[in-house]
Amino acid sequence: MTAAAIEFKEVTKVYRRRFAGQEIPALTHVSFEVGAGEVCAFLGPNGAGKTTSINILMGFLYADWGEIGVLGYEPGDVRAKEKIGFVPENFAFYKHLNAEKLLRFHLALAGGNLAVADATIRDLLYKVQLQGYEKLKIGKYSRGMVQRLGIAQALLSDPQLLVLDEPTSGLDPAGRKEVKDLIHNLKEQGKTIFLSSHILSEVEQICDRAIIIDKGRLVRTGSLTELLGAGDHVEILAGQVPPEMEPVLAEWGATIERGPHGVRITLPVARKRELAEKLWAADCDVVSMVPVRSSLEDLYMKLVASGVPS
Amino acid sequence: MKVWQIALNSFGIFLRDRLLIVFAVLFICTVLLMMTPLLGAKAMISTGNAAAGQGMILGMVSAIMFFVSGTGSLLAAWCAANSVSSEMKTGTILAVMARPVKRWEFLLGKYLGAMLLMSLYVVMMFGLSWILAWIGGERIQSTTWVLLVYPMVRYAVYAAIAMALVTVLHQVVTMGIILILAVAALIVQPTGQAVTGHIKYLRVPAWIVLPSTTLLSEDRFLTITHASLKQTGWLEHLTTLSYGLDYALVFVLLAMWSFHYRSLTRD
Numbered sequence: 189m190t191a192a193a194i195e196f197k198e199v200t201k202v203y204r205r206r207f208a209g210q211e212i213p214a215l216t217h218v219s220f221e222v223g224a225g226e227v228c229a230f231l232g233p234n235g236a237g238k239t240t241s242i243n244i245l246m247g248f249l250y251a252d253w254g255e256i257g258v259l260g261y262e263p264g265d266v267r268a269k270e271k272i273g274f275v276p277e278n279f280a281f282y283k284h285l286n287a288e289k290l291l292r293f294h295l296a297l298a299g300g301n302l303a304v305a306d307a308t309i310r311d312l313l314y315k316v317q318l319q320g321y322e323k324l325k326i327g328k329y330s331r332g333m334v335q336r337l338g339i340a341q342a343l344l345s346d347p348q349l350l351v352l353d354e355p356t357s358g359l360d361p362a363g364r365k366e367v368k369d370l371i372h373n374l375k376e377q378g379k380t381i382f383l384s385s386h387i388l389s390e391v392e393q394i395c396d397r398a399i400i401i402d403k404g405r406l407v408r409t410g411s412l413t414e415l416l417g418a419g420d421h422v423e424i425l426a427g428q429v430p431p432e433m434e435p436v437l438a439e440w441g442a443t444i445e446r447g448p449h450g451v452r453i454t455l456p457v458a459r460k461r462e463l464a465e466k467l468w469a470a471d472c473d474v475v476s477m478v479p480v481r482s483s484l485e486d487l488y489m490k491l492v493a494s495g496v497p498s
Numbered sequence: 499m500k501v502w503q504i505a506l507n508s509f510g511i512f513l514r515d516r517l518l519i520v521f522a523v524l525f526i527c528t529v530l531l532m533m534t535p536l537l538g539a540k541a542m543i544s545t546g547n548a549a550a551g552q553g554m555i556l557g558m559v560s561a562i563m564f565f566v567s568g569t570g571s572l573l574a575a576w577c578a579a580n581s582v583s584s585e586m587k588t589g590t591i592l593a594v595m596a597r598p599v600k601r602w603e604f605l606l607g608k609y610l611g612a613m614l615l616m617s618l619y620v621v622m623m624f625g626l627s628w629i630l631a632w633i634g635g636e637r638i639q640s641t642t643w644v645l646l647v648y649p650m651v652r653y654a655v656y657a658a659i660a661m662a663l664v665t666v667l668h669q670v671v672t673m674g675i676i677l678i679l680a681v682a683a684l685i686v687q688p689t690g691q692a693v694t695g696h697i698k699y700l701r702v703p704a705w706i707v708l709p710s711t712t713l714l715s716e717d718r719f720l721t722i723t724h725a726s727l728k729q730t731g732w733l734e735h736l737t738t739l740s741y742g743l744d745y746a747l748v749f750v751l752l753a754m755w756s757f758h759y760r761s762l763t764r765d
Binding site for chain 1: 499500503504507510511514588589590592593594595596597598599600601759761762763
């Protein structure tokens, strides 16, 4: 892995209710690293500790235990924050401002060049498809528009690290695709992206790594290739399968599924060539042959449902 | 620069705060109602009792301004407390604090935003005192800067106390404590009357510890008439205002220290 942009070592956080005397563990000895230039998904069910981790990372909360490093600094250090763009979950803005004024305010806080503020703001609003709404009060924005504005403000100071907590929540499919494309572009520019999301199919398309937590504990971390595996099964789509071949396939541990477009056969990789040759010999078309890779959703469901420890 | 941006933004939020707008309307109505006795007193003054009349009119102006100015102290406390707690409640603080802004810068910005609003209030209050005296056919005899600076320092004290309290307590509890403090400060102020019982041992320490509202009040300058006009020395002004500013500074620093260690989210 490349130099770590985010480092969590044995991070523990317990919420304490002063008057009720209750202690609610939010994170328990969570350790992970996100390398510079990586797009890393941070996954887990609601209440797993994702937002707590992100709040600790941003310096909004203090951990009770453990070490945290963000771009080589402690969380909350202004030197780190100068290089971070952040989109919180359920982003809240000053509703009396319009997009232009809000971005100008954030640019001033970021220490940006106010002389070129107009051009910067125009470009960003164009990038998130909010051009034409610059003068509209944010209070009148839809949920999706607020989310886009959140992304625009995160990109204001050309950050090295983007921390996105549910960036596509509230967006329609077109909006989600735009965000996905935007993340792709940022990835190509070498930005590090730490992304929390529940939409696993999207995560699978854009992320290099995934960190899965549940009930405040790390469940699994690794690159998507490591997590999902190269696959030890292959799926062959054939035009048809002669009935006499079916017992042989059953013997090989293959499954057969007949559909309108042909017969889908899933079998161990070791038998793929043998089967293909048999099908060609029997004058059957082999339409496609693809390795079976478990999806992130399958893995997530398996890990989270079973409560597999790290 | 960052502090100033936060202060200006905070001031903008105050000007659009519905609760503050309702407060302003109710406040204007109350002040208008208070003008009635002033006009009655003016009608009663004849040429023979001009000096006594002047005293009465300025006394009434002072009484109205005591109410207006006292309300200002609570307003200052409310604004300071609300500016921090509402940001945490709505979550807008997260976007701001994700920027390279230090916690103390944010808090100072919020405090200055509240003070900007209070400076507007003080200017309006000053104008009101002149209008009231004019309605009564009199002039305010005191120096202008005294009527502007004294209330500002007092509001700085109340805003600072509220800000320090709201970093650890709920806004409603904060305002309750402020109200108790304000009333207690009035009760324990030294008077010419002798105090008996155990309370006399508490009174002096309490007066030292609590913000001395009367000492920092501009009302005492409003009551000065032609007959009793006496210049207050610079040393006295300096001592009193330094006391107020010192008090405010201590609480602002306490607020910054406390805010540094607290969570910025609603956990």
